[in-house]
Amino acid sequence: MHITLGQIRAFVTVASTNSFTRAAEVLALSQPALTNRVRQFEEALGLRLFDRNTRSVELTHVGRELLPIFLRTITEFEGAVVNARDFVSKTKGLVRLACLPSCAATMLPELIARFQLDHPNVTFEVEDALNSAIATLVREDRVDFGIGMADANDDDLEQIKLFDDAMMLVHPEGHPVADAPTISVETLATYPLILMNRGSSVRDLVDGAFIAAGRTATPACQVRYMSTAVALVRAGLGLAILPSTAVEFRSQANVRARRIQDPAFTRTIVLMRRRHSPVRPVVQTFIDSICVAAGSVSCGFIE
Structure with missing residues (x-):
């Protein structure tokens, strides 16, 4: 199978313009030359990509399936060319x-x-x-x-x-945990917890810290997004454990955050x-x- 970039570009351009005439103008080719490239491309693939008649040209079903693939091929190639030209440049x-x-x-x-x-x-x-x-x-x-x-x-x-990113305990304003002298796993286990879904780095860290203390982190709620966790805290449904880098709990009304000093809660x-x-x-x-x-x-x- 011998396929060239010119053939792929010809196919993509005809498919995008729905016209061999307009595609030939875009590619600065004669129409016979463009038609030949598309024909060679179809022969190399062993597939018919276009339905042609005297008035219009339309993609076949397989042509529509293949168009996104070859569009991506062109885009990635052009990006590679740009990167190659800029390889020696720091600017x-x-x-x-x-x-x-x-x-x-x-x-x-x-x-x-x-x-x-x-x-x-x-x-x-x-x-x-x-x-x-x-x-x-x-x-x-x-x-x-x-x-x-x-x-x-x-x-x-x-x-x-x-850097080191310490976990923060996010709680409603006025919650009793705000007055606790220290925050430990035992302290956290006392309250309903809103945790991130399994598979996230924050959840992995929390689970590991609880296991190291001989406990299991059992969530009252588990969520995908930190903004959802903060909203649940604001509604009084539990306490959330989020990284200090999270923006979701900053400047939030009726919500406060306290650093968990335990080294096990630092990533x-x-x-x-x-x-x-x-x-x-x-x-x-x-x-x-x-x-x-x-x-x-x-x-x-x-x-």
Whole structure:
């Protein structure tokens, strides 16, 4: 099977314009040349992609199924070309990263805004994802690096410590827990808890802290979004355990937050990237700026 980028582009352009004539104008080809490219593409695939008549051209059923795939192929190729041109430049290019939602909503916007003051031509693709997905995105080279929770088992990833993120106990204003001298697992077990769904980094941390204390974290409610947890706290349905990086409980009426001093309720946030993998200059420059902002230059890699 011999398929060229020109054939794919011809198919996508005809499909987008519903006209061989207009597509030929867009691609600066003669109509016979365009028709030949589409015919060769169909022959290479062994499929009929268009229904043609003297008045119109329409995609066949299989053509409609394949169009999104080849549109994505063209887009990814053009993005690769742009990145290749900008590879040696620290002032242009694309930075792809995955980040915990709590960090993406707090520290990341300021970091990007500050970076773009000196690098206005750099664009960003941000995947806000669960911690388990971040490592996968980094390993599969779908992002340049990730910002998530440290994991001692990720031997194939380099992890740069950024900061420690302590858990906060979010409670209604005037709740008795506000007067407790300390917050322990025993204290938390006394009240209904609103916890994040299993699979989130916050829930993993909470479950681990309870298990270490010989208890089980049993939620009165479990939710996907931190904003939902705060709303349930405001309604008096329980206490929530959220990271200090969460914006959802800040400046909320009738809701207060108190740091849980127990070290078991603290997660280490790291920048992770593929070990021994080349890093484009613009990406390395942004990573350096994150490390400086986080004060992690002296921390180095977590081995």
